[in-house]
Amino acid sequence: MFGAAIAYGLSRAGVDTLMLDGHDNNLRAARGNFGLVWVQSKGKGLQRYADWSRESARLWSGFAAELTDITGVSIAHRNDGGMMLLLGDEEVEKRKIEIAEMSKQSGATGYDCEIITHADIQAYFPDIKLGKAVTGASFCPHDGDVNPLKLLRAMHSGFVNSGGRYKSRCTVNNIDHANGVFTANTQQGQFSAPKIILAAGHGISHLAESVGIDAPIRPQRGQVLITERIQQALPIPLNGVRQTDEGGFQFGSSEEDIGFDDGTSLDVVQNIASRAVQSFPQLSTVRLVRNWGCVRVLTPDKCAIYEESISHPGAYVATSHSGVTLAAINARLVSKWIATGEQPTDFNHFSASRFHVQAT
Amino acid sequence: MFRRHDKSSQANGDNVTIYFEDAPIICKPTDSVAAAVLLSDPGYTRRTPVTKAPRAPYCMMGTCFECLMDINGVENQQACMVPVRDGMKVRRQNGVPVLPEDSKEPEND
Amino acid sequence: MTDSADLIVIGAGPAGLAAASLASKHNLSIMLLDEQAAPGGQIYRNIEHNVTHESEICAILGAEYAYGAALAETCRASDVTYTPGATVWRIDPDGGVAYSVDGAAHTAKGRRIILATGALERPVPIPGWTLPGVMTAGAAQTLLKSSAMLPSGRVVVAGAGPLAMLVTLQLIDAGADIAALLETTRKRDYFSNAMLLPGAMAGQDYLRRGMAMRRAIRASGVPIYGGVTELEARGDGQVSSVRGRSGGERLTFEIDTLLLHDGVVPNIQATRQVGCEHEWYDPQRYWRPVRDSWGTTSIDTITVAGDGAGISGARAAEYLGQLAALDAACRLDKINMADRDSAARPIRSAMQPHTAIRPLLDGIFSPSFTTPHGDDTIVCRCEEVTAGEIRTAVAQGVMGPNQIKSFTRCGMGPCQGRNCGLTVAELIADVQGVPVSDVGYFRLRPPIKPVTLGELAAMDFSETDS
Numbered sequence: 056m057f058g059a060a061i062a063y064g065l066s067r068a069g070v071d072t073l074m075l076d077g078h079d080n081n082l083r084a085a086r087g088n089f090g091l092v093w094v095q096s097k098g099k100g101l102q103r104y105a106d107w108s109r110e111s112a113r114l115w116s117g118f119a120a121e122l123t124d125i126t127g128v129s130i131a132h133r134n135d136g137g138m139m140l141l142l143g144d145e146e147v148e149k150r151k152i153e154i155a156e157m158s159k160q161s162g163a164t165g166y167d168c169e170i171i172t173h174a175d176i177q178a179y180f181p182d183i184k185l186g187k188a189v190t191g192a193s194f195c196p197h198d199g200d201v202n203p204l205k206l207l208r209a210m211h212s213g214f215v216n217s218g219g220r221y222k223s224r225c226t227v228n229n230i231d232h233a234n235g236v237f238t239a240n241t242q243q244g245q246f247s248a249p250k251i252i253l254a255a256g257h258g259i260s261h262l263a264e265s266v267g268i269d270a271p272i273r274p275q276r277g278q279v280l281i282t283e284r285i286q287q288a289l290p291i292p293l294n295g296v297r298q299t300d301e302g303g304f305q306f307g308s309s310e311e312d313i314g315f316d317d318g319t320s321l322d323v324v325q326n327i328a329s330r331a332v333q334s335f336p337q338l339s340t341v342r343l344v345r346n347w348g349c350v351r352v353l354t355p356d357k358c359a360i361y362e363e364s365i366s367h368p369g370a371y372v373a374t375s376h377s378g379v380t381l382a383a384i385n386a387r388l389v390s391k392w393i394a395t396g397e398q399p400t401d402f403n404h405f406s407a408s409r410f411h412v413q414a415t
Numbered sequence: 416m417f418r419r420h421d422k423s424s425q426a427n428g429d430n431v432t433i434y435f436e437d438a439p440i441i442c443k444p445t446d447s448v449a450a451a452v453l454l455s456d457p458g459y460t461r462r463t464p465v466t467k468a469p470r471a472p473y474c475m476m477g478t479c480f481e482c483l484m485d486i487n488g489v490e491n492q493q494a495c496m497v498p499v500r501d502g503m504k505v506r507r508q509n510g511v512p513v514l515p516e517d518s519k520e521p522e523n524d
Numbered sequence: 525m526t527d528s529a530d531l532i533v534i535g536a537g538p539a540g541l542a543a544a545s546l547a548s549k550h551n552l553s554i555m556l557l558d559e560q561a562a563p564g565g566q567i568y569r570n571i572e573h574n575v576t577h578e579s580e581i582c583a584i585l586g587a588e589y590a591y592g593a594a595l596a597e598t599c600r601a602s603d604v605t606y607t608p609g610a611t612v613w614r615i616d617p618d619g620g621v622a623y624s625v626d627g628a629a630h631t632a633k634g635r636r637i638i639l640a641t642g643a644l645e646r647p648v649p650i651p652g653w654t655l656p657g658v659m660t661a662g663a664a665q666t667l668l669k670s671s672a673m674l675p676s677g678r679v680v681v682a683g684a685g686p687l688a689m690l691v692t693l694q695l696i697d698a699g700a701d702i703a704a705l706l707e708t709t710r711k712r713d714y715f716s717n718a719m720l721l722p723g724a725m726a727g728q729d730y731l732r733r734g735m736a737m738r739r740a741i742r743a744s745g746v747p748i749y750g751g752v753t754e755l756e757a758r759g760d761g762q763v764s765s766v767r768g769r770s771g772g773e774r775l776t777f778e779i780d781t782l783l784l785h786d787g788v789v790p791n792i793q794a795t796r797q798v799g800c801e802h803e804w805y806d807p808q809r810y811w812r813p814v815r816d817s818w819g820t821t822s823i824d825t826i827t828v829a830g831d832g833a834g835i836s837g838a839r840a841a842e843y844l845g846q847l848a849a850l851d852a853a854c855r856l857d858k859i860n861m862a863d864r865d866s867a868a869r870p871i872r873s874a875m876q877p878h879t880a881i882r883p884l885l886d887g888i889f890s891p892s893f894t895t896p897h898g899d900d901t902i903v904c905r906c907e908e909v910t911a912g913e914i915r916t917a918v919a920q921g922v923m924g925p926n927q928i929k930s931f932t933r934c935g936m937g938p939c940q941g942r943n944c945g946l947t948v949a950e951l952i953a954d955v956q957g958v959p960v961s962d963v964g965y966f967r968l969r970p971p972i973k974p975v976t977l978g979e980l981a982a983m984d985f986s987e988t989d990s
């Protein structure tokens with residue numbers, strides 16, 4: 056998702072770009088994710104990242120319109136706010152504390168998120184009855200969602216339409232650097248360019264190391280459930296429940312630290328299902344058609360890394376969870392940074408050096 | 416579209432009545448809902464969610480999902496896998512199913 | 525509640541019934557789960573009811589069908605705990621099984637699992653195959669077996685494979701109005717495979733029966749057309765005619781029902797979902813699980829038996845079930861290897877004639893509808909994705925079935941690719957010019973059958989002993 060967005064932005068700006076991609080069955084967070092353009096839970100401990108997410112959410116409408124315009128793919132972007140449903144008083148209290156902390160951290164910018172009541176929530180959803188277990192929600196007007204599969208498809212075809220070249224089944228084994236030229240060695244041969252962007256998700260760490268950047272990434276599994284299609288009833292997304300434009304209800308996601316296993320497990324499925332029917336009891340007769348695991352790409356503070364190598368200028372690392380939320384800003388500002396060198400404000404906050412404070 | 420074999424013992428004996436779009440169909444307790452409905456010349460049994468094209472049972476063994484119907488108010492049921500029960504109300508489903516109305520709220524624990 | 529057993533057998537067709545019956549003789553505790561209301565599988569569907577109540581239907585279905593009654597009876601008489609109406613929707617490599625009965629989800633844990641989930645009819649993606657009135661030949665046979673029903677109007681049977689012929693004949697005997705049998709198989713397919721004959725000698729019986737069926741169909745006055753191409757169903761909201769071409773001749777039949785068939789392929793939903801390795805079997809262009817001579821897959825706890833392991837027919841399925849049972853008894857320390865092997869010897873030699881015929885049948889009836897010719901033909905019935913959309917996506921660089929799925933929704937509907945998986949892989953291979961074995965298949969995720977959220981939420985994992 057990161058790579059596709061940046062490559063799209065580059066080829067739109069007229070930069071001759073080659074996108075190298077792995078195999079059909081690689082771990083691919085871009086194909087398994089939840090589709091949220093999400094601001095309210097981002098940037099705890101790194102305000103620049105909270106702002107960055109909100110900025111991306113703001114750029115999203117223009118970005119979505121442009122994608123549809125040039126590819127004809129409508130990606131079902133919505134930006135009417137989003138909620139985190141809270142079940143029970145304990146969850147409400149916990150969320151209140153988090154909101155207070157984020158408000159403090161954000162200072163003058165403000166943290167646009169408030170707790171709303173059961174009745175307020177129900178008013179948003181006239182076509183489906185809210186379960187009485189729902190005691191509140193935190194609402195953030197900047198949140199939204201998109202169909203992530205259509206997004207990927209649109210970025211892909213937008214990239215190809217603007218002259219970008221795409222090679223699949225082309226896993227990069229290692230990278231050489233000589234005379235200002237980077238060479239990616241792949242099973243399909245060598246590809247050279249003066250600039251190279253590493254956005255390989257879980258495959259990034261060893262490639263980044265070879266250009267002198269330490270990009271510590273860890274896997275975290277999130278299980279997702281999707282139901283058969285049902286008539287539209289959720290006009291805005293919730294953090295653990297959203298309805299796709301095709302009608303499927305999607306539920307998720309767990310946070311499991313179990314390595315690179317993208318499988319599923321029944322106990323987690325049961326938890327997710329049980330929360331779903333407590334939130335919306337009418338869903339109890341709706342059928343689950345698929346349940347998958349998706350392995351998140353997490354940095355130690357869950358915020359993005361953007362960095363150009365000091366030892367190998369021209370080599371960049373761009374990676375994070377939240378590739379959907381950040382797709383707009385990656386396509387716009389990050390690709391511009393790579394193409395022209397023009398850095399967004401306070402961009403050094405995203406350097407991976409923040410994970411080695413003692414060393415510097 | 417289909418008829419019962421005239422020498423079948425099922426031509427007489429126990430009967431069950433189900434209602435397809437409110438019209439009664441007399442069938443056997445061993446019939447699946449899809450089989451019973453096929454006795455009545457239904458034309459189609461559902462319309463697809465994408466283009467609203469008409470469809471009817473295709474495989475009769477639970478693999479194609481073309482026989483999805485509204486059975487007793489719950490849509491998206493595989494009619495070829497559900498045995499008939501006396502008094503069942505069966506309807507075609509028309510594109511994307513609607514949410515079932517009655518909701519048994521689970522008890523909080 | 526989680527029930528536990530030494531062995532969980534999934535599927536109560538000939539393979540599963542034989543496996544469960546034999547394993548129970550070796551003092552294994554056995555759960556047998558099947559989604560149908562009664563034992564028999566596809567071939568012996570509804571056998572118990574029909575042998576006692578439907579002499580006329582049994583006569584139509586013939587001695588091969590009646591044979592199944594004993595299998596069901598033996599299993600009923602054993603200690604096997606058989607649960608009908610049990611739809612298995614998830615299997616785990618550690619022996620865990622999740623299934624639903626009457627709208628309630630259950631879990632069970634086996635020390636070993638035998639998967640005997642049988643075969644599916646291969647997709648037949650021709651123009652118009654989604655029209656009401658177009659069904660599979662197997663569907664018509666299922667209606668005959670389970671409900672003593674037959675098509676009331678004019679019928680054409682089209683495609684290839686022994687089952688197409690068999691169903692035609694059974695429907696003729698039942699009194700249906702069959703306009704024609706349109707076979708895609710050409711005369712030269714029969715001749716060019718004659719070199720396989722010596723190997724198939726042991727299976728002469730099959731050949732004799734095949735020829736007898738053909739003669740009986742002709743004798744009834746129903747014409748058989750060979751080498752049929754350009755098959756197409758037409759109609760406005762309902763099939764009204766079928767067209768094709770045979771030799772130089774254009775064929776058109778006005779009909780009420782079109783029955784399609786292009787052979788059967790292993791039902792690999794369960795083996796794919798649990799993560800067994802699969803291999804491409806080129807003569808019949810399908811995937812089957814990789815297995816050893818006892819049927820054990822790349823996952824040590826999981827054995828496959830019957831058509832789900834590769835198509836070899838109902839009689840072979842029964843023997844394969846027995847072999848799987850012996851191996852289970854051995855691995856669970858009820859018999860030693862020497863006893864297992866000596867008990868297996870007569871089973872293997874009895875099975876031989878039934879498997880010897882396969883290369884010949886596989887050669888003659890090679891599948892005819894692997895890739896749709898036109899672009900407008902629907903490939904994915906659930907999400908209504910056409911061959912053209914898939915070709916376009918592949919031409920844009922889409923790398924494989926899983927990306928096709930996320931880009932086009934092909935395979936994302938409730939059938940989970942059962943009716944499009946093979947076609948998609950063939951189309952990708954065709955456009956990219958690579959073998960299908962390199963293209964791969966959809967990553968299948970649980971549940972392999974839809975299950976309600978309410979059922980999932982109500983699951984109870986506390987353990988019981990069976």
Ligand SMILES: Cc1cc2nc3c(=O)[nH]c(=O)nc-3n(C[C@H](O)[C@H](O)[C@H](O)COP(=O)(O)OP(=O)(O)OC[C@H]3O[C@@H](n4cnc5c(N)ncnc54)[C@H](O)[C@@H]3O)c2cc1C
Nearest residue numbers: 535537538539558559565566612641642662830831837838
């Ligand atoms: C529609 C059809 C009709 C056929 N008719 C004939 C015929 O007339 N003559 C002939 O020689 N061959 C016929 N065949 C081929 C024949 O079915 C097989 O050779 C034979 O049945 C293989 O036996 P089996 O035990 O491997 O599988 P099957 O007999 O197919 O048994 C598999 C069993 O597994 C069950 N099952 C599958 N998935 C699940 C699940 N997820 N949960 C629970 N249960 C499950 C099914 O309900 C079924 O009972 C037919 C095939 C099909 C598909």
Ligand code: FES
Nearest residue numbers: 475479480482495
């Ligand atoms: S007719 Fe195919 S699933 Fe019911």
